[in-house]
Amino acid sequence: MPSRAHTIWNIQATLTLPILWSFTALLLAMIIPPPSLNTQLQPVYHHSPRAHIDATGAGRTALILTAHPDDEAMFFSPTIMGLKNHGWEVRGLCLSTGNAEGLGAERVEELKRSYGVFGLQESHVKWLNDSSFPDNMGAVWRSEDVQRAVSEYLSDQPADVIVTFDKHGISAHPNHASLSSFRPAPSSTHPTMLYHLNTPSILKKYSGPLNPVFRRGYYQLAKGMSEWADLFDVKLPVKADFSVTSSGTDWIRSVRAMREHKSQMTWYRYGWLASSGLMWANDLTLVV
Numbered sequence: 001m002p003s004r005a006h007t008i009w010n011i012q013a014t015l016t017l018p019i020l021w022s023f024t025a026l027l028l029a030m031i032i033p034p035p036s037l038n039t040q041l042q043p044v045y046h047h048s049p050r051a052h053i054d055a056t057g058a059g060r061t062a063l064i065l066t067a068h069p070d071d072e073a074m075f076f077s078p079t080i081m082g083l084k085n086h087g088w089e090v091r092g093l094c095l096s097t098g099n100a101e102g103l104g105a106e107r108v109e110e111l112k113r114s115y116g117v118f119g120l121q122e123s124h125v126k127w128l129n130d131s132s133f134p135d136n137m138g139a140v141w142r143s144e145d146v147q148r149a150v151s152e153y154l155s156d157q158p159a160d161v162i163v164t165f166d167k168h169g170i171s172a173h174p175n176h177a178s179l180s181s182f183r184p185a186p187s188s189t190h191p192t193m194l195y196h197l198n199t200p201s202i203l204k205k206y207s208g209p210l211n212p213v214f215r216r217g218y219y220q221l222a223k224g225m226s227e228w229a230d231l232f233d234v235k236l237p238v239k240a241d242f243s244v245t246s247s248g249t250d251w252i253r254s255v256r257a258m259r260e261h262k263s264q265m266t267w268y269r270y271g272w273l274a275s276s277g278l279m280w281a282n283d284l285t286l287v288v
């Protein structure tokens, strides 16, 4: 059995890296200029033309499917803003009220205000208060229930694109990962594209504003090399179909949205916000 002192040391060791990085990233965020003026929806090198979500946002609808109030601001900000900036109508569906600490009623109000900061109409923000989806670190939501609830929502409010968590769920929260099982019903008249938000490696996760800088460079390089790769039939190590990066102004808006989640804004969340790579860039993989 590990001793008490040993356990405490372990906890300290796990916390030290993110905290140190938080402060470094905050410093870097202040020193490094924003990577660009406009949010970029950058298609990554790929073969599937269906992976293009950027071209014509006008008149098209995207649904952000999340598990708890604050997921949208903490993880999906670059995607929400990228889509909005390209003329998409963005809607939000959150499968729980985030009631783990009995704050459900307060948190759904925060959800509405957070999406309001991103410019969504209140009628386009929906949440469920359904006992199948408890806000609980130990609960895997059943895929049949997720499938039923989201399909019900879509039959009322169809979407051209859905963006949700991948099977790692960013923070390994089983509620997040449960959403990755959802698949839109096949339809020839109104097909829906489904994208998963890639769970980043630990380094990318805490890379703050360096994340978009690296992503841009990397994907630019991959694109430049793609013709050569085709010629020699080489598969490039690019794991996303889309990379969405935020500008400095977009990032500030994400922080404002996050700050609407007042019940969640403990001191360490500020460190997380400063160091989070996901507040700056999202990599999306086309699932169907």
Ligand SMILES: *[C@@H]1O[C@H](CO)[C@@H](O)[C@H](O)[C@H]1NC(C)=O
Binding pocket: 097, 104, 105, 106, 108, 129
């Ligand atoms: C969710 O439902 C429960 C039980 O019906 C209710 O007590 C609670 O107020 C509801 N929460 C919200 C946020 O609507």
